[in-house]
Structures are given as structure tokens and as C-alpha cells.
Amino acid sequence: MSNKLESGLVDFEKLVKDGAVELLNYIEVGDFSGAIKKIQELSEARHNSFYNEVGFLTRSLHDAIRDFQVGSVDLVVGEEGSDTANKITDASDRLDYVIEMTSAAANKTMDMVDSSVPVASELQSQARDLRKDWTRLIQRDLTPQEFRELYKRIDVFLSYADESATTLHSNLNTILLEQGYQDLTGQVIARVNDLIRDVEEKLVHLVAVAGRVDSISGIEHLENESEHDDTRGHGPAINKQKTPEVLNSQDEVDDLLSSLGF
Amino acid sequence: MKILIVDDFSTMRRIIKNLLRDLGFTNTVEADDGTTALPILKGGTIDFLVTDWNMPGMTGIELLRAVRSDEKLKSTPVLMVTAEAKRDQIIAAAQAGVNGYVVKPFTAVALKEKIEKIFERIDAAK
Known part of the structure; x- marks a missing residue:
């Protein structure tokens, strides 16, 4: 799937490259009607590639959604028999x-x-x-x-x-x-985790596809980095060792507070 | 001594309530976030506030600031019991005038120690 995408893009890029040389040649020899024709050709090729990419993006999205539904295996809770399960x-x-x-x-x-x-x-x-x-x-x-x-x-x-x-x-x-809740909820969380990883993988792929479309269409996105507000809270810190701004224990909290005059 | 326990999880409220009861504080009331806690505080019978940070509606830090900026409530001792452990947050809580800060998961000993320390300070200031 991605090979096809690659080749489509390589074709388009080659076309632009070759077209540019030809365009320059036309201009150098003074053949402006030839140059305009070349520009139109390139513009058409860009349109075609663009629509191909959008089509591909749509199909990928559709596949991802379909895979998502197939991938999320039903989990049976309780053992009161298959009818009431x-x-x-x-x-x-x-x-x-x-x-x-x-x-x-x-x-x-x-x-x-x-x-x-x-x-x-x-x-x-x-x-x-x-x-x-x-x-x-x-x-x-x-x-x-x-x-x-x-x-x-x-x-x-x-x-x-x-x-x-x-x-x-x-x-x-x-x-x-x-x-025993730990066992049962652990299993459920593990499944949801698999699902999230699966979806993330597919989303990364979609982002890659969308990025190709952007490169053809010339759209630029503003990087929008939103800083999380401390006031709303962050919840329990999961990876304390990896986040230096998070304190590891009550002792560290006490030390910090006493350094502040508490 | 009437204590208000504010946490969005009923199990955590219950744990704190039981620990407080073991420490001899049997008169407790509960609220599930700052928005519901504030009217109870304004009712005027609360002597001590134990609050979580991360709650829907009004958070614990907002509740603390609201308490400190209220003429009638500003001297109420506030103990924060929370999973929030970022340096900046603890500093923010200290600046907002928190009296004690306990990070979850916590032990009965830690809770006891902090509460006793708060009362010692209050007694010393009298």
C-alpha cells in the first residue's frame, strides 16, 4: 500500500523536476506558449496526484476504521452462561x-x-x-x-x-x-491497551499519508503546542524517574516544603 | 472539631474518613469537588479542610485560593492529599497558603504526622 503511494509521489516529483528543465528550455528559446502549456501540464499533474493522494487517504482511513472494529475482540464478562453473558x-x-x-x-x-x-x-x-x-x-x-x-x-x-x-x-x-479484581481489570486494561497501540499505529500511518498530501498541496500547518495547565492537575505520575519535575516521595515533598519555609 | 473531606472518588473519601476516625476525629463531612465544598465551608461550621487537587468542576488548588481570599474562611487549615507531585504544583500550593501536603498513595502515619504538625503550629501561633 505504501509502496504504491511512494511510487505515485516519486512519479510526480520526477515530473516536476523534468518539467522544470523543459520549462526553462522553452523560456530560454523564447517559446512562451510552449512554456505556458508546460505549466498547465504540471498543474494538471499536481491536481491528479493530489486527488490520488486524497483518495488513498480516504481508503486508508476506511481500512483503519474497519480494522479497528475487527481488532476489538469482544470481551465476555461474568460466567452466568452464554445467554446472559x-x-x-x-x-x-x-x-x-x-x-x-x-x-x-x-x-x-x-x-x-x-x-x-x-x-x-x-x-x-x-x-x-x-x-x-x-x-x-x-x-x-x-x-x-x-x-x-x-x-x-x-x-x-x-x-x-x-x-x-x-x-x-x-x-x-x-x-x-x-x-481478584486485579486479575479481571488487569485483563481488560491489557486489551484496551492493545487496542490503543493498534489505533496509534494506524493513526501514525494516516499522518504519514496526510503528510504526503500536504507536500503536494503546499499546505503548511501551524505547530500548536499546548502546555498543560497545572491548575487542572495531571493525575498520578506514572513514570516518576523519567520526569524530573515530579517528586518521588513524601520525603521529597517535605524537603521541598521545608526549603520554602514550611 | 468538624472536618470537611473533599475528593471526587468516594473510596478515597472513605479511606480518609476512616483514618481520621482512628485518629479520633469522628465529626466529618464530605464533598466531591470544590464547587460543592465551598457552600459547606461558607456554612461556617468547618474547622479543618482536607482536599484532593485533581477534581472535576472546581479543583483543590482553586478551592484553596477561594478559601484564602474569603475573609471568614481564610484562617481555616487546609491539608492537601493528592496524587499531584510536580515541583511547580507543590510550590503553587505553598504560595496559595496550604498548611500541609500529602502525596498519594500515602500511609496512615504520614497523614497523622501532617495533621498533628498543623495543629501544633496552630497552637503555637495562639
Whole structure:
């Protein structure tokens, strides 16, 4: 495809080159009607090449769009069977799915933490209370009545400790299983990533084609470099080592702030 | 002590809320960006502001500037908890009058340290 494009352009460039020599010859011998005719020929050739290139560009674009649709393989989410299986076809939907999954996992994990913290606190406070009286028992500082109560309380505590451990164990297991989101979302992101690379490759090709058209038509584009505004934020820095203006750790942030008098 | 937590992600608000609760700050309110946070602040009951930077609508740095330029709110302590870690941004936040800056991902210890430091300074200034 690109070979054809190359040869078309080489032909046109050769035509311009040869035409220029012939044009000069006509002018030197004073044959102006011949010169004008040559100019018209060149202009026509330029038009033809231009339309060829535009046609080629359009076809490339069409191919890229078609490839894009073929390339984006459907991803099946869930395993409730093929009928109910939810097909996520487009990249933005897939990323929405990642947001949902990560958010659900984070909330589930925090639910488990929320339900575990009071259990641990209660265990701690009961153990501390018992410890006090236990110490007094060791020091033989308990009345017989207090001893009988301690006896019962220890029994209650042991069964509570058993129950609590079971609850905590199950909560921790839920948290563990919930981390499976990393696998699922990782797969989705990897696919979207492939898609992006694929599209980028095709776009680079299209840009190359469009550049050829520009060279024939003589269009020049203004380089428009927009600086990203700090106020809007940049999001997490991905490649910290490669971006010197990004600080690597809380310590570096603290150092910078203290150098500013904080 | 009433603390306003501003972040566009509910999970991050929840994490900060839980950490603050562990530190003994149980009275918290939430907002999802500067635009919704400002009316709550202007309600006048907020003693401490914890805000993200990168949010839709009004960003954290804009919220900080709005707070500092409001006669009634300007002395509210502001802690920024954000993934934004560019040198220029941290300098901009410092110039805008931030009281502390914590970069995400952060630890419970880092958050605790910064909050305590802010209160120490406020107490010392009294």
C-alpha cells in the first residue's frame, strides 16, 4: 500500500523536476506558449496526484476504521452462561467496567474493615479488663465472690474470643478474595491497551499519508503546542524517574516544603 | 472539631474518613469537588479542610485560593492529599497558603504526622 503511494509521489516529483528543465528550455528559446502549456501540464499533474493522494487517504482511513472494529475482540464478562453473558464491546465501556470493579472491590474491602475494627476493639477491651482481675488473682487479692465472677467471665470471654476469631477470619478471607479484581481489570486494561497501540499505529500511518498530501498541496500547518495547565492537575505520575519535575516521595515533598519555609 | 473531606472518588473519601476516625476525629463531612465544598465551608461550621487537587468542576488548588481570599474562611487549615507531585504544583500550593501536603498513595502515619504538625503550629501561633 505504501509502496504504491511512494511510487505515485516519486512519479510526480520526477515530473516536476523534468518539467522544470523543459520549462526553462522553452523560456530560454523564447517559446512562451510552449512554456505556458508546460505549466498547465504540471498543474494538471499536481491536481491528479493530489486527488490520488486524497483518495488513498480516504481508503486508508476506511481500512483503519474497519480494522479497528475487527481488532476489538469482544470481551465476555461474568460466567452466568452464554445467554446472559454481558459483552463489552467498546473500549470506554470496558474502562467503565474497570472503574466499577475497582470501586466495588474497594468498598467491599472497606466494609470488611469496618465490620472487623469493632470486633478487634471489643476483644482488646475485654482482654484488658480480664487481665486486671487476673493479675489480682495471681497476687491472691480477690475475694471468693470476685473469684466466682472471674471464673464465669473467663468462660464468656473464651467463647467470645472464639466467635470473634471466626468473624475476623471470614472477613480477612473476603478481603483476600476481593483482590481478584486485579486479575479481571488487569485483563481488560491489557486489551484496551492493545487496542490503543493498534489505533496509534494506524493513526501514525494516516499522518504519514496526510503528510504526503500536504507536500503536494503546499499546505503548511501551524505547530500548536499546548502546555498543560497545572491548575487542572495531571493525575498520578506514572513514570516518576523519567520526569524530573515530579517528586518521588513524601520525603521529597517535605524537603521541598521545608526549603520554602514550611 | 468538624472536618470537611473533599475528593471526587468516594473510596478515597472513605479511606480518609476512616483514618481520621482512628485518629479520633469522628465529626466529618464530605464533598466531591470544590464547587460543592465551598457552600459547606461558607456554612461556617468547618474547622479543618482536607482536599484532593485533581477534581472535576472546581479543583483543590482553586478551592484553596477561594478559601484564602474569603475573609471568614481564610484562617481555616487546609491539608492537601493528592496524587499531584510536580515541583511547580507543590510550590503553587505553598504560595496559595496550604498548611500541609500529602502525596498519594500515602500511609496512615504520614497523614497523622501532617495533621498533628498543623495543629501544633496552630497552637503555637495562639
